[in-house]
Amino acid sequence: MNKCCEWSRCELLHKIQTYDFNLQEISLYLHMHPCDTQAMEYYQYYRQLSEQAKCEFKRCYGPLTNRDNQSDKWKYIYEPWPWEGED
Amino acid sequence: MFIYEKKLQFPVNISNPDPKLAKIIITQLGGPDGELAASMRYLNQRYSMPVREVKALLTDIGTEELSHLEIVSAIIYQLTRNLCIDDIKEAGFDEYFVDHTTGIYTQAASGNAFTAAYFQSKGDPITDLMEDMAAEQKARTTYENILRLTDDPDICKPIEFLRAREIVHFQRFGEALNLVRKCLDKQNYYRANPAFDCPECCQRGTHCGWEEDHEECHEECHHDCDTHEHESHDCNVHDCDCD
Numbered sequence: 001m002n003k004c005c006e007w008s009r010c011e012l013l014h015k016i017q018t019y020d021f022n023l024q025e026i027s028l029y030l031h032m033h034p035c036d037t038q039a040m041e042y043y044q045y046y047r048q049l050s051e052q053a054k055c056e057f058k059r060c061y062g063p064l065t066n067r068d069n070q071s072d073k074w075k076y077i078y079e080p081w082p083w084e085g086e087d
Numbered sequence: 088m089f090i091y092e093k094k095l096q097f098p099v100n101i102s103n104p105d106p107k108l109a110k111i112i113i114t115q116l117g118g119p120d121g122e123l124a125a126s127m128r129y130l131n132q133r134y135s136m137p138v139r140e141v142k143a144l145l146t147d148i149g150t151e152e153l154s155h156l157e158i159v160s161a162i163i164y165q166l167t168r169n170l171c172i173d174d175i176k177e178a179g180f181d182e183y184f185v186d187h188t189t190g191i192y193t194q195a196a197s198g199n200a201f202t203a204a205y206f207q208s209k210g211d212p213i214t215d216l217m218e219d220m221a222a223e224q225k226a227r228t229t230y231e232n233i234l235r236l237t238d239d240p241d242i243c244k245p246i247e248f249l250r251a252r253e254i255v256h257f258q259r260f261g262e263a264l265n266l267v268r269k270c271l272d273k274q275n276y277y278r279a280n281p282a283f284d285c286p287e288c289c290q291r292g293t294h295c296g297w298e299e300d301h302e303e304c305h306e307e308c309h310h311d312c313d314t315h316e317h318e319s320h321d322c323n324v325h326d327c328d329c330d
Contacts (some may be wrong), residue, residue, distance in 0.1 A: 020088075037307075066143075066147055076140075076143060077139045077140050077143045079140065081142055081146075082088075083134055
């Protein structure tokens with residue numbers, strides 16, 4: 001648990017995984033059905049959730065990609081790597 | 088995980104189609120020293136790499152190679168646009184055309200289809216990094232040979248960019264090899280394979296002799312960076328501490 005976040009790293013990452021999977025799924029659908037307004041609303045809803053969760057993750061637990069290292073120290077290499085499994 | 092960005096790493100805008108040259112350049116897509124082999128090599132090797140800096144390096148260079156794959160594909164696509172059958176026959180592109188029309192297929196200039204036999208993932212950090220450095224040099228030579236075969240600036244510019252990236256990757260892998268060596272027994276690098284002989288302690292960050300050496304070597308490297316604060320080009324692996 002990190003003092004700046006109500007979610008543990010693992011919990012917050014799980015939320016991001018869920019939101020991003022929803023975005024992936026609806027993106028595939030929207031490629032083929034670009035005028036479906038209900039699908040578009042679903043996309044926007046999860047895009048916002050994903051952005052918020054990622055913003056919080058980066059602030060509290062470090063970068064998710066090598067383009068969003070917000071600290072003045074290079075934190076990217078220190079985070080656990082996803083293939084190592086959860087603690 | 089991976090996500091696509093709708094842009095090329097370096098722009099490709101070719102005015103004059105040249106199917107003969109496309110058949111040559113395709114070797115950097117699916118040939119023995121091509122970008123697909125490069126990407127698969129690094130993205131496969133990273134799992135057994137016990138040093139965090141080098142895990143990051145293999146991940147991000149392996150990812151960059153996918154962007155290079157896209158640049159080479161864009162070059163081949165643009166070189167084979169708007170062709171008539173006479174152009175195809177005249178350029179000797181008919182052998183490719185019969186199997187793939189003008190679709191992009193991962194093959195060598197010889198026509199041999201891509202094979203995973205073009206790269207290794209040996210599960211030994213020193214062995215893998217030695218292969219990686221050699222691979223970058225082989226790709227550089229291939230890009231230089233391509234530059235000998237054309238003087239069209241529209242083609243040369245992206246090829247020169249790709250050639251330059253091979254040199255940068257070689258440099259970073261050289262630094263990675265030095266770091267791995269520092270983390271191992273300095274008297275005998277080959278005493279143990281840290282990816283296999285003590286995988287639990289080495290990969291999970293708990294203590295063993297190797298991991299302690301690792302931490303010491305980090306302190307040593309960081310100290311080097313502090314000492315050379317104004318020569319940051321010489322210690323790029325730890326740029327963070329040089330800033």
